[in-house]
Amino acid sequence: MKTFCGRANPTTGALDWVEESQEYDYHQEIARSCYADMLHDHDRNEKYYQGIRAAVARVKARGQKVVVLDIGTGTGLLSMMAVTAGADFCYAVEVFKPMAEAARCIVEKNGFSDKIKIINKHSTDVTVGPDGDLQEKANVLITELFDTELIGEGALPSYEHAHHNLVQDGCEAVPHRATVYAQLVQSELLGSWAQLQPVEVEGARLLPPPSVGRCAGAHSVCDIQLSQVSPGSFTPLSPLCTMFSVDFSSPVSSAFQSHSSQFVAQCDGKAQVILSWWDLDMDPSGSIVCSMAPSWTYPQPKTAPWRDHWMQSVYFLPVESRVTRGEELSLTVCHDDYSLWYSLQSLGQQDAPTPAPSSRPCCTCRAHLVWTRPRFGELNDRRRTNSYIRALRSVLREDSVCLAVSDGSLLPVFARMLGAKKVFGLENSTMSKQLIEQVLEANSLRGGVELLEVKPEQLTCGDLGGEQISVLMGEPYFSTSLLPWHSLFFWYCRSALAGLLRPDAAILPGSASLHAVAVEFQDLWRIRAPCGTCEGFDVSPMDEMVQRSLDFQESHEAEPHPLWEYPCRALTRSSAVMTFDFTQSIPQQPISSHGSLPFLRAGRCHGVALWMEYHLTDDITVSAGLTEPISEQGDCKWSRHRKQGVYFLRSPWESSGDGSAAVSFSFTFEPSLGDIKMNFSITTQ
Template sequence: MKTFCGRANTSTGAVDWVEESEEYDYHQEIARSCYADMLHDHDRNEKYYQGIRAAVARVKARGEQVIILDIGTGTGLLSMMAVTAGADFCYAVEVFKPMADAAQCIVKKNGFSDKIKIINKHSTDVTVGPDGDMQMKANVLITELFDTELIGEGALPSYEHAHHYLVQDGCEAVPHRATVYAQLVESEMLWNWAQLQPVEVEGARLVPPAEVGRCAGAHSVCDIQLSQVSPHSFTPLGPVCSMFSVDFSQPVNSTFQSHSSQFVARCGGRAQVVLSWWDLEMDPAGSIVCSMAPSWTYPEPETAPWRDHWMQSVYFLPVESKVAEGEELSLTVCHDDYSLWYGLQANRQPDPQTASPLPRPCCTCQAHLVWTRPRFGELNDQWRTESYVSALRSILREDSVCLGVSDGSLLPVFAHMLGAKKVYSFENSRMSKQVIEQILEANSMTGGVELLKSRPEQLTSSDLGGQQISVLMGEPYFSTSLLPWHSLFFWYCRTALTGLLRPDITVLPCSATLHVMAVEFQNLWRIRAPCGTCEGFDVTPMDEMVQRSLEFHESREAEPHPLWEYPCRALTQSTPVMTFDFTQCIPEQPIISEGSLPLTRIGRCHGVVLWMEYQLTEDIAVSAGLIQPVGDQGECEWSRHRKQGVYFLRSPWESSGDGRAALSYSFIFEPTSGDIKMDFSINPGDLLPSDS
């Protein structure tokens, strides 16, 4: 059965109506759910299996039947581990129907149907009794309800309910315990993700509004691959602190709690950021530990397990504060049933009986709701700002009438500071407009930039006071953009505005170029790799719908990833494959590009990276992808501000590196839809398919 779905087109700005099968959403959800990453996480699976075997053995040693409750079973892997370890019966709960259906298929294929019952419900809706979902309460509780913040997927309420209604008193639990760790640091790089910094333009200083500086910021956690944040980019002000633990074998309380850790500052500095992660102890003795600690905490960093379904967290303190070496400090963490937040106190240990609760961070300035954390980093990037200011300086005249087309951009403010006659700017939302107005007011520039509410296609000459635009500028940046070419919305705006532009219009950037490069990923390939077998269990035979969705996603679409967090090596040269001329309107005919990239380095080709480079003027360019030339061994340094596109090959290929084998490409830019259709294939030469 087919249905029509309306979708906002991020490139053209229009709403497209597309025909999809009724299973489309399931296809996408399964394809993007990263179950493959979890199933490839050998350390996680091994530690869970060890913990499950030990728990089953302890119950059997007491002469009891082993009844398992597995909450959040996913593929059913942990339930199959439990039965293999000797459990008598397992109730496996999975609320997401497509995944529950897949688990049912996998369990049946592996011969466990008689001992595993898949329950497609939220665990808080599961009932126990003769007519219930479970015939009896379980005496072993197995869960994988955790996210990067530990409790963000509702682990605490689920545990609380399970202990009240679904498991026996004194039950075994795998994992048995979780412990949250934190470290207070100073880091200019990370702090730039939280607060707007002053900017120097032509000897003038653009300062952030006081409201932004006082704001505690967005409450949502910043989850990243902390292993890719170099220890040289932050200064530890204190030791790694154990903040609190949760014993999952006992009744769990999901209400607000506060915990503090006292320490002496190791050195002086600015307390800005808290780095946080957690460990799982799979057994009561704490001898089986699955750690989320970043690699630089390991004596041998290369031995740290890699995973993407669980990462590490960065928390920004409400305000930065100076600390002195030797100063006694108290780091406090609070949590409700779904999230954590941190605060710092000096020179005293808080009394839990009298201390007032640490308020949850809440954005009051709007800026943290308008700009993402990478966007803050982009706005604070001094080199990038200097590039745009230099480009603007070279094209502006005293009689320039400028129009900015980007979301929450400072370019119009820079144009005003550089002396443009008149500056207009589109703002896509009320909040974004308010933030720019605050910046103008804080710098006594009220009225210096006129903020327009109309969409580009709705703009009239009267909105511009009868003037024609002589400079059209953009970064381009749009909050709705996901993939690199979605920023071509700037081109569609330029085309819609043609009647309001002077014949000799100057456009900044004047063009954009799509670049591609074949790469070998260090670890990212795992999130889309076939599952094969996992700890002795065949997890490949999902139902046809799930398998089709995975194939559709992997073989035909690129997906966005922040590659600075995911190291890779270049196997080909970086190659421009398509150029978009912003000085001209969008062409009526498709733009087509075909060619090949010789594989000139030895390695395993997992896929292709795609990114945009913007030519601001003839001699100034800004890259949203590679920011340094590729190293001699293929090392890549990527922009931290934008996500790059990644197209995973259906199967990895081994390159001998002699250049005889090549990756062929075909691109078609469709002007009517703004889509870029792409296809890649290997011209083998002496290239052989990889076994993994």
């Protein structure tokens, strides 16, 4: 069977499906996953262990043999906990083959092979009987099937099947129950991730298309580290509402359901956003609780457990509405087998409240399909928009012919509003093109702007009506870019269009620079930290797999992370480590850069943060990384709009901060690949 994997191609701006060789190592997928984060989540592991011990004890107290079914066993950790707690036998189900192989190795290494059977199947394919996977039905059901939305990984269908086919009636379940909570808030910050807001352009007002304002938006959850959203950036309009609970010890239904919670509005405001999270009761009494609540709900926020495999959810109401203090409201959550959605009704009106939608909201305006939520935030960033408008104003003339190269960008609209003679825009898809046309139509700007769905290398003078380009502009933003430097696709576009540019054409941005800073992460380091032992069990085979992955690669790679969600301290100064001149065509030969970043602060260096800055003009720069200078203590404030690159060191380095050690770096930009090879090492004097 052929294997294909998606790979971003920075030279074409496309997502290519590449056939992997037979040597493709799927252990890399494990290495890049968050298993290390789960294994390092002591709060989760401890609560599961407590719940498992209690469940096994209850079954033994009834004089019964303890047979456990562990669905989604992963490393086999929970199965080993069950046997250690006294279970007679455990069936551990894992559908992902490399992970099932890892679980077999870990179970054998810990001496549990005689009491734990690893089953490499989806749980709905597991059978019971003399010739089946299970010899008998289980009386203890252990699962870890949850995601940030609770049910997004198919927990409900899996539970439904298990109760009908794989476990005894009245079985014990760990966790025993899950409860979903929600809070209605007003937030300019979070609201900017859902709708395009009006933009001021030198006294004129650019309005979003009416279809966008009426659209219910994307149904998918927005999962983030809500602990990093300051309570000062939103206003609670409701108390924390208990929306619904699911009892996992009884038959579970995956059919559509809705649940409502009534409350009185706490203050006047605009109902925009729902903040949501859940907790797990590991036992029937609810005395063992594993909570996903953000840190600012804790009396002492620093005591809140950190985890990345489970975060918190943000939902956007289909329609924003004004509420007044004291108003009686009803918040309704609906769910099918895989997702949740919310609606709000007023109970104080004489007319009957609007019924909750029975089907998931879906985008009808195209904007929520073209623009991601961080992209909405970027387009609504007034400071950033003003930088582009000032830069455009400095290069535009009455006879300017502009060409914009960015996906779903408002730059063509801005250029037309600023008086450019003719504006062209290259769009990567029909949907993106139609969306920007809606924006132009809503603001009576269609005249003088032409959007083309054509690749840069295929553009001809005829497509431009015989005109030559006097201003080539880009944000740059491309939907297929994964790492910060993938936006260098703009450079490839500029080179492909060289024959259509006037000799004195302005290029905006004129250049870009790659920046780096060595950092100490508060928590993110956990996702790549060695596991060794976990709750007393040897899970080192996971570390061996990660190391195997790293050795398999030609060089260690950076990975994308939204660093505003993951606090870190800078241990060195930030520095531009490479510069790319967009006023010239892309070179044929590789570009290399070498240097070092001396440690200026004491701390544990986990890796290097990387980002791009775009120099629109000589004095206007837009950063996709740090948005403010690093503080004296090393605190960093990161852009929420783009992901930054993170290169994790294989082993953390303890810095004394006296300048006696440094992070040495080597970068090579390969024009033929459009990617940057990099290496880092610690050097001492």
